[in-house]
Amino acid sequence: QKEVEQNSGPLSVPEGAIASLNCTYSDRGSQSFFWYRQYSGKSPELIMFIYSNGDKEDGRFTAQLNKASQYVSLLIRDSQPSDSATYLCAVKRGYGGSQGNLIFGKGTKLSVKP
Amino acid sequence: DTAVSQTPKYLVTQMGNDKSIKCEQNLGHDTMYWYKQDSKKFLKIMFSYNNKELIINETVPNRFSPKSPDKAHLNLHINSLELGDSAVYFCASSRLGDIPRSYTFGSGTRLTVV
Numbered sequence: 001q002k003e004v005e006q007n008s009g010p011l012s013v014p015e016g017a018i019a020s021l022n023c024t025y026s027d028r029g030s031q032s033f034f035w036y037r038q039y040s041g042k043s044p045e046l047i048m049f050i051y052s053n054g055d056k057e058d059g060r061f062t063a064q065l066n067k068a069s070q071y072v073s074l075l076i077r078d079s080q081p082s083d084s085a086t087y088l089c090a091v092k093r094g095y096g097g098s099q100g101n102l103i104f105g106k107g108t109k110l111s112v113k114p
Numbered sequence: 115d116t117a118v119s120q121t122p123k124y125l126v127t128q129m130g131n132d133k134s135i136k137c138e139q140n141l142g143h144d145t146m147y148w149y150k151q152d153s154k155k156f157l158k159i160m161f162s163y164n165n166k167e168l169i170i171n172e173t174v175p176n177r178f179s180p181k182s183p184d185k186a187h188l189n190l191h192i193n194s195l196e197l198g199d200s201a202v203y204f205c206a207s208s209r210l211g212d213i214p215r216s217y218t219f220g221s222g223t224r225l226t227v228v
Contacts, residue, residue, distance in 0.1 A: 008154075034216060043204060043219040044157070086155055092215070100210075101147070101169070102217055104157040 003027065004091050006105035014113050019076040021108050023089030026070070033065055033072045034090040034102065044088055048074060079112040086110070117141050120205050120220040127195055128228055135190045135223045137205030146188035147206040147217065148180060157204070163188055164210070192225075200227045 005024050013019045021035075032051050036044035050056045050063040050072065062075040072091075076083055086107040092100060118139045127133050139146065145164040151157045161180045162169045168180065177193045192199060202224050206217040 032215075038155070043221050044217075045219070046216045049216060088157065100145075100215070101159050101162050103159070104149075106154065106156045109155075 003103050004089055004105035006087075006089050006108045008106055009109040010111050011108055012111045012113060013079050015079060015081060017079050017112075019079045019083065019110055019112070021074040021076075021087050021089075021110065023072045023074075023105055024070055025072070025089075025091045027091070027093050028067075028070060030067075030070075030091045030093050032092045033063070034092070035061075035063060035074045036088040036090060036104075038086045038088055038107065040085075076110075079110075081112045081114050084110055084112050118205055118207055118218050118220040120203075120223050122223060123221065124224050124226075126226045126228060129195055129197060131195050132191070132193045133195060133225075134192070135203055135205075135225070137188050137190070137220055138186055139205075139207040139218070139220075140186065141207060141209070141218060143207035143209045143218070144185065145208050145210060146182070147208075148188065148190050149204045149206060149219075151202045151204060151222070153201070160190075161188075195227045197227050200225055 003026050035048040037047050038044045048063040050065045056063045060077045064073045086109045088107045089105040090102040121136045147162045148160040149157050160174045179191045181189045202222045204222050205220040208217045
């Protein structure tokens, strides 16, 4: 079982719709969860992080975490064409040694159609 | 004033050669990383390093070696390059104690082995 799994997509949504991106992870002891956005040919940039079960909102972005189900998601409201990118889910298992390294999923490619 | 800088941005070389990629961060971070991103966009950790500990992903061939002359630099040396080494290599850095302890990525080095 892969450590962090995402649907590779592409996920296509119309402009103004809600885009829902999902991620599951295998290590039940994982501590912190991140969403990175990567435009084609660019480096990943952090857009959201979450530690606790529940929802966390930041502007048009909402991260949701359910540790019991080992599931984390990202919702993008009022999707814009500029949101078109690959979204990478990343998990950190702990704080020291290799546990502190970010483990990435393969990413979901999002396409927002005008 | 780039936070994490990598050189070169592009590198084309022949099989069997030895090459290096340089990385420097001016963020005062204490930990640096090398990630490999393959053609399917999968970001896989290769090394993490701070002034106390080098952690090597066990799947990384020993042809790859990190060299850190000081806290702000982590260079990647690759010996006897193979076709399968073609990928984008990202350097990243973070600081223990930051919340969140997210990573800042460099712009990447696209390595093509011919």
